[in-house]
Amino acid sequence: MPDLLVQLFGLATIASAIRAFVPLYLATLGGVFNERSGIVNIGIDGMMIFGTWFGAWGAFKWGPVAGLLLAIAAGVAAAAVHAMATITFRVDHIVSGVAINILAIGIPRFLSIVAYGQGTQSPQVEQLPKIDVPGLGEISPVALLTVVLGFGAWFVLNRTVLGLRLRSAGENPRAAESLGVRVKGMRWAGVLISGGFAGLAGGYLSIELVGLYREGMNQGRGFIALAALILGNWSPIGAAFSCLLFAWTEALTVFLRVDWINNAFIQSLPYIATLVVLALFSRRVRPPKAVGQAYEAGSPV
Amino acid sequence: MKVEEKPPPPPEPPEPEADEALVGIPWSQRIRNLGIQLLAPAISLLIAAVIGVLVILVVQQSWSDVTDVAGAMWNYGLFNRNSVAFILGRATPFIFAGLAVAIAFKAGLFNIGVEGQYAIGALTAAYVGYKVSAPTVIHLPLTILAGMAGGMLWAAIPALLKVYRGAHEVISTIMMNFVANAVLLYLLSGALKDPNQQGSIAQQQTPPIKPSAQVGSMVPFFNSIGFDFRGSAPVTWFFVLAIVAAVLYALTVRRTRFGFELRVLGTNPRAAEPSGIRTNAMIMKAMLLSGALAGLVALQDVIGIDDRMKLDYIRGYGFTGIAIALLGRNSGLGIVAAALLFSFLDRASSGIGLNTGVPKEVTTIMQGVIILTIVIAYEVVRRMTARRQLREQHDRA
Numbered sequence: 129m130p131d132l133l134v135q136l137f138g139l140a141t142i143a144s145a146i147r148a149f150v151p152l153y154l155a156t157l158g159g160v161f162n163e164r165s166g167i168v169n170i171g172i173d174g175m176m177i178f179g180t181w182f183g184a185w186g187a188f189k190w191g192p193v194a195g196l197l198l199a200i201a202a203g204v205a206a207a208a209v210h211a212m213a214t215i216t217f218r219v220d221h222i223v224s225g226v227a228i229n230i231l232a233i234g235i236p237r238f239l240s241i242v243a244y245g246q247g248t249q250s251p252q253v254e255q256l257p258k259i260d261v262p263g264l265g266e267i268s269p270v271a272l273l274t275v276v277l278g279f280g281a282w283f284v285l286n287r288t289v290l291g292l293r294l295r296s297a298g299e300n301p302r303a304a305e306s307l308g309v310r311v312k313g314m315r316w317a318g319v320l321i322s323g324g325f326a327g328l329a330g331g332y333l334s335i336e337l338v339g340l341y342r343e344g345m346n347q348g349r350g351f352i353a354l355a356a357l358i359l360g361n362w363s364p365i366g367a368a369f370s371c372l373l374f375a376w377t378e379a380l381t382v383f384l385r386v387d388w389i390n391n392a393f394i395q396s397l398p399y400i401a402t403l404v405v406l407a408l409f410s411r412r413v414r415p416p417k418a419v420g421q422a423y424e425a426g427s428p429v
Numbered sequence: 430m431k432v433e434e435k436p437p438p439p440p441e442p443p444e445p446e447a448d449e450a451l452v453g454i455p456w457s458q459r460i461r462n463l464g465i466q467l468l469a470p471a472i473s474l475l476i477a478a479v480i481g482v483l484v485i486l487v488v489q490q491s492w493s494d495v496t497d498v499a500g501a502m503w504n505y506g507l508f509n510r511n512s513v514a515f516i517l518g519r520a521t522p523f524i525f526a527g528l529a530v531a532i533a534f535k536a537g538l539f540n541i542g543v544e545g546q547y548a549i550g551a552l553t554a555a556y557v558g559y560k561v562s563a564p565t566v567i568h569l570p571l572t573i574l575a576g577m578a579g580g581m582l583w584a585a586i587p588a589l590l591k592v593y594r595g596a597h598e599v600i601s602t603i604m605m606n607f608v609a610n611a612v613l614l615y616l617l618s619g620a621l622k623d624p625n626q627q628g629s630i631a632q633q634q635t636p637p638i639k640p641s642a643q644v645g646s647m648v649p650f651f652n653s654i655g656f657d658f659r660g661s662a663p664v665t666w667f668f669v670l671a672i673v674a675a676v677l678y679a680l681t682v683r684r685t686r687f688g689f690e691l692r693v694l695g696t697n698p699r700a701a702e703p704s705g706i707r708t709n710a711m712i713m714k715a716m717l718l719s720g721a722l723a724g725l726v727a728l729q730d731v732i733g734i735d736d737r738m739k740l741d742y743i744r745g746y747g748f749t750g751i752a753i754a755l756l757g758r759n760s761g762l763g764i765v766a767a768a769l770l771f772s773f774l775d776r777a778s779s780g781i782g783l784n785t786g787v788p789k790e791v792t793t794i795m796q797g798v799i800i801l802t803i804v805i806a807y808e809v810v811r812r813m814t815a816r817r818q819l820r821e822q823h824d825r826a
Contacts, residue, residue: 170599209801213801213804213805217805217808217809218808219804219805219808220804222539222599223755223804224801224804226539226541226599226751227755227797227800227801227804228801229748230748230751230752230796230797230800231797231798231800231801233745233748233793233797234790234793234794234796234797235793235794235797237790237793238484238788238790238791238793238794241788241790242488242788247790347607348603348604348606348607351599351600351603351604354600355600355604390615390619392611392612392614392615392618393611393615395611396607396608396610396611399604399605399607399608400604400608402600402601402604403586403590403596403601403604403605403608406590406594406596406597406600406601406604407590407594407596408594410594410595410596410597411594411595
């Protein structure tokens with residue numbers, strides 16, 4: 129059985145898990161911001177897809193840094209649509225998020241045809257110079273940035289006035305408003321930050337991890353991030369651990385080969401893990417109290 | 430604090446949303462209500478058209494392309510020899526998918542897993558279709574039921590996870606889509622693979638469905654009433670089944686106790702349990718019905734057109750179904766209309782691809798814009814009418 133142990137916990141598996149951790153954790157961090165501010169964002173997956181497309185396109189045109197910035201901008205733009213629908217027009221959060229995900233199927237395909245002459249793939253793009261980390265091999269600078277962003281997110285949420293106000297908008301918007309917090313502004317901020325993180329996650333995926341855009345490359349990571357958010361109990365630190373778990377299952381799809389499980393099912397390990405996590409933890413966690421509820425200043429809720 | 434917290438109590442309770450209350454409303458009022466209801470789709474379609482034009486102008490930078498595209502959509506989309514057959518045929522899976530999403534919506538549930546449910550339904554139907562031997566009167570209904578059962582089975586898992594474990598159905602149904610893909614890959618390259626399949630590159634598929642389980646083409650019928658479709662035009666008698674399903678759906682939702690309880694659960698979940706509705710049982714029933722309808726989505730392709738199940742069966746009908754349910758406001762008639770519209774856009778898209786230099790995917794952008802603007806437009810119109818009602822109450826008081 130040592131062979132199986134190597135497949136499960138070998139250095140190659142762990143290194144691959146860390147690479148898979150980056151986009152998942154970035155998307156989950158974004159989810160922490162929008163949900164703590166009171167807005168559900170099912171559209172994270174779509175925002176990541178926009179990030180993958182615009183990231184690869186930007187990198188193809190002007191290099192990887194511009195690509196990553198463009199990916200963030202694309203995520204923020206999609207998030208602005210979601211924020212306008214849910215906060216300004218008070219459309220159901222899930223309906224709006226689903227609409228964004230559907231847009232993220234059609235628009236990238238159209239754009240690919242316009243930009244590359246074919247609908248499903250971009251040419252190979254230039255990547256950022258890799259950093260050599262002893263023991264793990266070469267990793268992308270974005271991975272280090274992700275760690276910094278994780279601590280930054282924790283600090284902003286728990287140690288700053290902005291974080292307190294943002295969380296109050298998601299816990300008890302009425303009380304927050306009576307203390308002078310601009311609830312809608314906080315929610316806009318939460319959703320836009322979320323879009324930025326999702327866009328960066330997508331940009332990392334296409335530019336840094338794969339080196340090109342391919343249709344369907346996101347493979348539902350945005351939805352796995354939502355499950356990681358639940359398992360991580362809506363905290364940046366908790367999300368780090370839950371994302372490590374999911375990233376590990378993603379690495380197993382590459383490295384685990386056992387003859388008593390068909391490969392088709394090994395490939396769907398991250399999704400099965402998500403279902404298991406939802407089944408085990410959905411009732412043991414405490415979501416932000418006012419998440420998903422529309423809020424209108426001065427109106428009886 | 431602009432809106433008054435307590436409007437004066439109205440003299441008689443106006444309830445324009447309940448059907449029973451509609452009986453006493455004069456026709457002029459009813460027509461105005463209908464106009465308001467159609468306002469939102471009209472605004473949404475207009476915005477989609479404007480954005481479509483803008484996209485073409487940005488990409489091609491010529492006005493003649495816009496007129497070319499409009500011409501192609503109109504001429505090819507509607508008046509090509511086979512266009513009507515294509516539109517009806519393609520609308521069939523769209524109607525089933527829209528109904529599947531809508532019945533869950535009615536109960537306040539989001540079934541994003543129609544995609545996986547119809548894949549599994551297609552698989553179970555194909556299995557019964559090629560394995561069982563029976564006369565058509567038994568075999569065909571059995572095959573259709575097998576498809577519904579397959580979809581139901583796949584919807585049962587997220588439903589159980591929601592009722593017993595509190596797992597949100599949006600995430601779990603999406604995950605089930607991915608797992609369905611794995612099941613397809615596993616069974617179609619193994620147990621259910623056609624042993625006589627030639628070549629190694631050909632995509633995996635099941636053996637052919639027996640003739641006793643196949644659904645006939647509607648082309649002979651249409652040609653006998655004056656149309657002139659090509660024999661291979663993809664419209665089958667499943668279209669009639671889709672219309673029947675839409676009518677049954679509308680009757681169930683509006684005229685039965687079950688439909689009433691469904692709507693209560695969807696509009697006010699907190700009031701459901703105290704008013705004697707068993708919430709968990711209703712969630713299970715709604716999801717299972719949704720899955721059963723989803724199981725019908727791909728059946729036209731399996732037992733009407735391809736006469737076998739292929740690996741590429743996850744074709745995006747489920748996501749289109751969400752759009753159709755939203756656009757059709759979860760009403761039976763609305764869903765049929767929306768399905769026909771989206772089917773027309775698909776057909777028009779082929780016309781754009783054949784006859785113009787513009788990428789035909791411009792219609793997918795228009796579909797996306799419709800989805801997003803329709804939800805906002807409905808919300809704006811709802812608020813407009815609510816404000817008007819409030820004003821009328823004030824005037825009366």
